Amino acid sequence: MTETTEENGQEPAKDDPLAVDASPTKDFFVDTITRDIALDRALADLVDNCIDGAKRLRDAAEALGENMAGGQRYNGLYARLTVTPEEFIIADNCGGIALDIARKYAFKFGRAAGFTETPNSVGQFGVGMKRALFKMGKRFEVRTADSQHSYRIDVDVQKWLTERSWDFRIEDLEENTTGKTEVGTTIRCWDLYPGVSELFKQDYFRRNLVSRIRTAQQHFMRNGFTIYINDEAIIPNEWQLQTGSGIDPLHQRFEDKLGGGPPLHTRIFAGVGSSNQSQAGWYVFCNGRCIVEADQSSATGWGDIAGGGGIGIPRYHNQFSRFRGYAFLDCSKSEKLPWNTTKTGLDYEDPAYRMLIGRLVTATRPVIDFLNELDRETDLEEGDRELSTSLRGSTSTPIADLPERAAFSYSAPTRRGPTLRSISYKKPESEVGELAAKLDVRAAKDVGVRSFEYAYQRLVVEDDL
Amino acid sequence: MTDSFRKIDYRLRPAKHAERAMLVELVKRLRFCPTESYQYVGMGSVAFIDHRMMHRHAGIVDMISFEGTDDEIVKERFRKNVPLSCVKMEFGMSTAVLPKLDFTKRSVVWLDYDDTLQRSMINDIETVGRTVADGSFVAVTFAVSFPTEAEKRPVEMNRLLNEFPEYVTEDTKPGEMEGGGLARLGRRAFNDLLAKAISDADAGIEANMKRRAVQVCYFRYRDGAPMCTLGWVIISDQTASAFQQSNLAALPFYRPADQQFDIRIPKITPYEVREMERRLPDLQVPDLTWIPPGERAAFASIYRFLPTFGVFEPV
Numbered sequence: 001m002t003e004t005t006e007e008n009g010q011e012p013a014k015d016d017p018l019a020v021d022a023s024p025t026k027d028f029f030v031d032t033i034t035r036d037i038a039l040d041r042a043l044a045d046l047v048d049n050c051i052d053g054a055k056r057l058r059d060a061a062e063a064l065g066e067n068m069a070g071g072q073r074y075n076g077l078y079a080r081l082t083v084t085p086e087e088f089i090i091a092d093n094c095g096g097i098a099l100d101i102a103r104k105y106a107f108k109f110g111r112a113a114g115f116t117e118t119p120n121s122v123g124q125f126g127v128g129m130k131r132a133l134f135k136m137g138k139r140f141e142v143r144t145a146d147s148q149h150s151y152r153i154d155v156d157v158q159k160w161l162t163e164r165s166w167d168f169r170i171e172d173l174e175e176n177t178t179g180k181t182e183v184g185t186t187i188r189c190w191d192l193y194p195g196v197s198e199l200f201k202q203d204y205f206r207r208n209l210v211s212r213i214r215t216a217q218q219h220f221m222r223n224g225f226t227i228y229i230n231d232e233a234i235i236p237n238e239w240q241l242q243t244g245s246g247i248d249p250l251h252q253r254f255e256d257k258l259g260g261g262p263p264l265h266t267r268i269f270a271g272v273g274s275s276n277q278s279q280a281g282w283y284v285f286c287n288g289r290c291i292v293e294a295d296q297s298s299a300t301g302w303g304d305i306a307g308g309g310g311i312g313i314p315r316y317h318n319q320f321s322r323f324r325g326y327a328f329l330d331c332s333k334s335e336k337l338p339w340n341t342t343k344t345g346l347d348y349e350d351p352a353y354r355m356l357i358g359r360l361v362t363a364t365r366p367v368i369d370f371l372n373e374l375d376r377e378t379d380l381e382e383g384d385r386e387l388s389t390s391l392r393g394s395t396s397t398p399i400a401d402l403p404e405r406a407a408f409s410y411s412a413p414t415r416r417g418p419t420l421r422s423i424s425y426k427k428p429e430s431e432v433g434e435l436a437a438k439l440d441v442r443a444a445k446d447v448g449v450r451s452f453e454y455a456y457q458r459l460v461v462e463d464d465l
Numbered sequence: 466m467t468d469s470f471r472k473i474d475y476r477l478r479p480a481k482h483a484e485r486a487m488l489v490e491l492v493k494r495l496r497f498c499p500t501e502s503y504q505y506v507g508m509g510s511v512a513f514i515d516h517r518m519m520h521r522h523a524g525i526v527d528m529i530s531f532e533g534t535d536d537e538i539v540k541e542r543f544r545k546n547v548p549l550s551c552v553k554m555e556f557g558m559s560t561a562v563l564p565k566l567d568f569t570k571r572s573v574v575w576l577d578y579d580d581t582l583q584r585s586m587i588n589d590i591e592t593v594g595r596t597v598a599d600g601s602f603v604a605v606t607f608a609v610s611f612p613t614e615a616e617k618r619p620v621e622m623n624r625l626l627n628e629f630p631e632y633v634t635e636d637t638k639p640g641e642m643e644g645g646g647l648a649r650l651g652r653r654a655f656n657d658l659l660a661k662a663i664s665d666a667d668a669g670i671e672a673n674m675k676r677r678a679v680q681v682c683y684f685r686y687r688d689g690a691p692m693c694t695l696g697w698v699i700i701s702d703q704t705a706s707a708f709q710q711s712n713l714a715a716l717p718f719y720r721p722a723d724q725q726f727d728i729r730i731p732k733i734t735p736y737e738v739r740e741m742e743r744r745l746p747d748l749q750v751p752d753l754t755w756i757p758p759g760e761r762a763a764f765a766s767i768y769r770f771l772p773t774f775g776v777f778e779p780v
Binding site for chain 1: 535557561562564565583585587591662665666667668670
């Protein structure tokens, strides 16, 4: 896309012969870090900024562990995405970017010291917006208004790359205390790169984007925030688990100090849902944002569980396609959360992650037992499939309505008498006939029953004397 | 695990008895707090011998026994056999029962399996390790027999390869799993994975409260099949001095590393027992040379923990 030039890097201290230049170049931000993230995820990052604005407007500090069942905290707030082959627009009414914040922090690469973070924020690393814009096209414009000012920032990326300065310029700065311009931010990106433009043309990409945002932001949407893509509002999912008929999902809560400052709150739900391979697995949310979805890898501990497909029993069947687990981690200091910068995964060295992983493993194991046992029932006759019967009698319940319970549990309906197993085998007809005569029976089935009883008497009962 | 009581007559298990007596002795020496305030979590089967012993000798009154059965008839037999009102029964698979138990209280936990070493046993110990209180004692017992039948050996080898990919490779020979090989594998895997589970669970807490598992016993014995038992005390910097005061190193069966303590039951007559007891602790005296030296050594290492058997005939 571009060539590295001496000018756009910082120069080493000329006076110091021992100084080694380790300063970044602009190209690094435009060309390199943009490769670390898929386009749909980059767009989800832009929505994160709108959500953080909404949190600032509606007092997010209180929002910790907000209403799982849904609520109205963000009613009236929205983000509107327009995705066309020519341009990308995201517009919100979430408070705008204060002039001072824009000048010092919002466009800086990485978080500068002195920045007052939004409590429970989902934007944390100070890379999301810039990375997303650089990834899409050669031109972008940010128009924003808060209760004090309105202004715009217009960037021609190619031109900026050749400039010595790293600054963007504020234009059309006006007072907005009278509320002449509606409060909010609109970002427009055009002169899109050909690959991006082609993707934006695809219905498939747009559908994927809807599903990604629906998963990533469902928590906020369920609390009143509206997200539109090309004028169509996304309807949020509701996380549900099967309950009743002897099946009780896990619901656990933890509060961890993790050094000083505000504690990290963790809520974990695990159980079974509908059979769907692509939706089965763990969902991990950091401050409401879905970081990991439908995960069945060692990232959420599956690989280390005996019988879970990683260790012990190879996963030949889709017997785990009913597994569902949801972990919500909330902290008003978002740097305590174990996410990576692309918010597409977990940071495996993070203490919060290390504490989480064991809890997920412990939560997963009884569900795996259940699903393995359910899988074994397919060999039984219909009337003997007790867990399948239980599962059919259970109902989908929103996780918000689940009582606390330390482990997923299930109980088969009370049995009368011992568990019965079927045995079937084939033997040469002549031999079956001979044995039938000796046992004084006719039907092949009776030969089977009588020969079992005979062997049992000889090998078990008499042997025990 | 539940079926074992059908296979083994619990009254005739001298090595098992000695093992129980040694674990009780170890628990009695813990100096973190009075042992009466511990809880005991075990798999008491129908005889509840370890629960009785932990109550009688260590004064523990908060006890749980769990069994993996959902058959009402079997459950009733367990309930009828509960020997003390302070023993609470929990029925269900260990994966479902263990997470429900409150391990924030100092605990003695003994997962006494009859089955051959399996990954799921390690998962159970990890579950306990994540939450078990500082100052607790955790032990696990498992069988370590490797099949001798030619057709079963590759099957078992393949199972181990699947379940313990970090420890067993394609090159590992079945022969390496015999003669204590499986016990050595188990010791390494249990130690490593328990340490990791505890370290991860405590990742976010202050350094002096971070727990660690210190291996204190490593038994091998025969109880029908060859068995192995491992035990750890859970300590932190805060409780390290209490652990020092417990002075477990003074126990003859204390084993902190890869050297096991073999529980060998001497095959001797009651007369020989009396003769040797009169001369304890030194049994290498010339006037006992008529008792085989191996039997004398076995007796000397274990006499305090041997059961006394008698036959009572009505007249």
